[in-house]
Amino acid sequence: MPHPLMAGFLLLAWLLLQQSLAPGTLLAGLAIALGLAWAFGKLRAPPARVRNVPLMVRLLLRVIGDIVRSNLAVAGIVLRRRGRFVSGFVQIPLELTDPYGLAALACIITSTPGTIWVDHDSRRNVLMIHVLDLVDESIWIDTIKRRYEQPLKEIFQ
Amino acid sequence: MNHLDGLPPWAAVLVGVLVLLGAGFAFIGSLGLVRLRDFYKRVHAPTLGSTLGTFFMVAASVVCFSILQGRPVLPVILIGVFLTLTTPITLMLLVRAALYRHRVEDGRQMPPR
Numbered sequence: 001m002p003h004p005l006m007a008g009f010l011l012l013a014w015l016l017l018q019q020s021l022a023p024g025t026l027l028a029g030l031a032i033a034l035g036l037a038w039a040f041g042k043l044r045a046p047p048a049r050v051r052n053v054p055l056m057v058r059l060l061l062r063v064i065g066d067i068v069r070s071n072l073a074v075a076g077i078v079l080r081r082r083g084r085f086v087s088g089f090v091q092i093p094l095e096l097t098d099p100y101g102l103a104a105l106a107c108i109i110t111s112t113p114g115t116i117w118v119d120h121d122s123r124r125n126v127l128m129i130h131v132l133d134l135v136d137e138s139i140w141i142d143t144i145k146r147r148y149e150q151p152l153k154e155i156f157q
Numbered sequence: 158m159n160h161l162d163g164l165p166p167w168a169a170v171l172v173g174v175l176v177l178l179g180a181g182f183a184f185i186g187s188l189g190l191v192r193l194r195d196f197y198k199r200v201h202a203p204t205l206g207s208t209l210g211t212f213f214m215v216a217a218s219v220v221c222f223s224i225l226q227g228r229p230v231l232p233v234i235l236i237g238v239f240l241t242l243t244t245p246i247t248l249m250l251l252v253r254a255a256l257y258r259h260r261v262e263d264g265r266q267m268p269p270r
Contacts, residue, residue: 016232071182071209074201078189087198110245113204116197117245118252130252132201 005048007037048100052155059151063108066147074113077133088134089118092127092141096149101156108148115140163225172221179213182206196255200248207244211237 014029015021050056077085096102106117109129119128131140164172182205189202215237222230 013235013238016235019230019232067208071205074189074205075182075185078185078192078202078205106249107242107245110248111204111208111241113208114201116200116252117249118256130197130200132198 003037003040003048005050006040007033010036046099048156050155051157055151056155059148059155062147063112067112070112070114074132077114085133086135087130087132088137090129090131090134090137090140092129092144094120094125094127094145094149096153096157097125098152098156101152104156105144105148105152109144161221164221165224168220168224172217175213175217175220179210179217181210182208182213183210186210197252200252204244204248207240211240 010033114132186205
């Protein structure tokens with residue numbers, strides 16, 4: 001079956017929307033999920049392989065924790081009277097090359113308040129992000145590489 | 158305030174606190190849009206509304222309607238899932254458009270700080 005992960009997600013979304021587990025709903029959901037996964041396969045997207053599911057769950061929990069903490073940090077910056085903080089761009093050389101890993105990294109960095117994915121040079125594999133409260137560039141490079149890139153590399157490639 | 162009367166007091170308080178927290182984060186995010194100075198700083202602010210703001214709102218509606226209807230009401234969680242998946246894409250699109258403009262107008266690879 002092509003793209004089992006995507007089919008599973010679509011089926012789950014369908015069941016949630018329908019709020020029922022009746023055989024008819026299940027059958028229709030299955031047909032839709034398989035059909036869309038098949039159509040997605042026609043786009044010739046490279047296959048996604050998740051090699052380490054427990055690590056993915058741990059990474060997800062870590063990202064949720066980071067999102068909560070950066071929410072508070074950014075709220076603090078916004079609410080401070082006249083904030084003295086420096087924002088700036090940081091260039092990070094990456095070793096991660098898997099397209100799904102990069103997409104996940106993009107989502108992680110952008111949905112965490114305070115950091116945003118700006119540009120990725122696929123030739124040199126250098127990522128540029130913008131950091132709202134930039135104190136030390138090397139700390140950010142180290143954080144992104146160690147906290148996110150390393151596990152993503154183990155999960156996807 | 159009609160059907161909310163069906164909520165027991167503890168649930169009403171819980172839902173109220175969750176809604177206020179969600180609204181608070183969304184508000185601080187919007188305030189950031191006004192208070193931060195330049196484009197690249199501003200794009201950071203709305204993520205507050207799309208992460209914790211959304212989370213508390215979704216939690217409030219799950220609690221509220223699950224209790225009112227006496228069974229778990231989960232479809233609202235999908236709102237959170239889709240927002241989490243789509244907001245980064247919009248933000249990246251905006252930032253990349255700004256960067257492209259900077260590069261064309263200033264002729265530099267890195268935009269000014």
